[in-house]
Amino acid sequence: MTNSTANEPEPSDSLKTFGLVHKAFRKRAGLTQEEFAPLVRYQPATVASIEQGRRLPPRVYVERAEEVLDAFGVLRAAAKYATRQPGLASWFRRWADLEGQAITLCTFENRLVPGLLQTEAYAYTLFNERLPVLTDAQIDAQLAARADRQHLLTELPNTAFSFIVEEHVIRRGTGGPDVTRELIDRLLEVTQLRNVEVQLMPSARNVHAGLDGPIQLLETPENEWFGYCEGQESGQFIASPQTISVLQLRYAKLRSQALTPDDSRSLLEQTRGAL
The missing domain is CATH 3.30.870 (Endonuclease; Chain A)
Structure with a gap:
């Protein structure tokens, strides 16, 4: 990775959007991050990072979240447009x-x-x-x-x-x-x-x-x-x-x-x- 400010891991708009959509479906299901995390076999910290738009959701995570939250394919569709900003080289x-x-x-x-x-x-x-x-x-x-x-x-x-x-x-x-x-x-x-x-x-x-x-x-x-x-x-x-x-x-x-x-x-x- 380079030394420039372009390498700062700042959230992109698409990641923030996915995070907000994810959060809305999780709350719709009446689950806290701590309750939701074991259902998709990830740590609560990972759920928090994804919902804050700081981390790109792994494909397996998206598929598990779709199933657990019954998200009508919305999370799967949103994930296709979720990309990192130049927060990484x-x-x-x-x-x-x-x-x-x-x-x-x-x-x-x-x-x-x-x-x-x-x-x-x-x-x-x-x-x-x-x-x-x-x-x-x-x-x-x-x-x-x-x-x-x-x-x-x-x-x-x-x-x-x-x-x-x-x-x-x-x-x-x-x-x-x-x-x-x-x-x-x-x-x-x-x-x-x-x-x-x-x-x-x-x-x-x-x-x-x-x-x-x-x-x-x-x-x-x-x-x-x-x-x-x-x-x-x-x-x-x-x-x-x-x-x-x-x-x-x-x-x-x-x-x-x-x-x-x-x-x-x-x-x-x-x-x-x-x-």
Whole structure:
């Protein structure tokens, strides 16, 4: 994502409209957000975000809401027009929309800890060092958007998340020892989730399949695969089957070259103990 104000996760008119329509049907059904949330198998915080227009409703959410609220197809129709404002970089919007529907998400990173795994303190350090400099309000907006995305790990319990992170990213000590300790605690906590797998690529592995850069892959409920690669001030959404095949091949090799999940946990624990 870029450093400009265009990346602030501000609600779009279409998302606000969907949120208001959703809220009206929920109230018509006589349900509070807390009562409605378990019926669609999402958290109350997600319902609140959607009704406030801060989050794009995942397709499965829309279908469940349609059924629970008996919305006459109105929510399904409104969702077709719900899009994010340039609150996310233009190249990231389509990926972010699919991310909330994915049944498989694979991420390899050799620059920093993936956003879904970051702590608030770690993320704050990154945003605080951005150039051009961000205002306090922009940083707060970025942190809120990141925290909202992280709900995917628990809101999509049937989605398989795979993360491969270079060991040196953890050892860099971004933010200092306290931030790093909290970050490692977060990673260890996440690995307790049955649908999340975290592997470290050891620094001792001087050659591996990810030297060309980060890789992100996802699989939709229709078993379609897409990829995404991001660089300085740019990003590329990938739909080409040929390119996806290459990225899948590389990611499979990376999983075999990285430490096992158990060995990765051990390395994280040793790293934390040395701080």
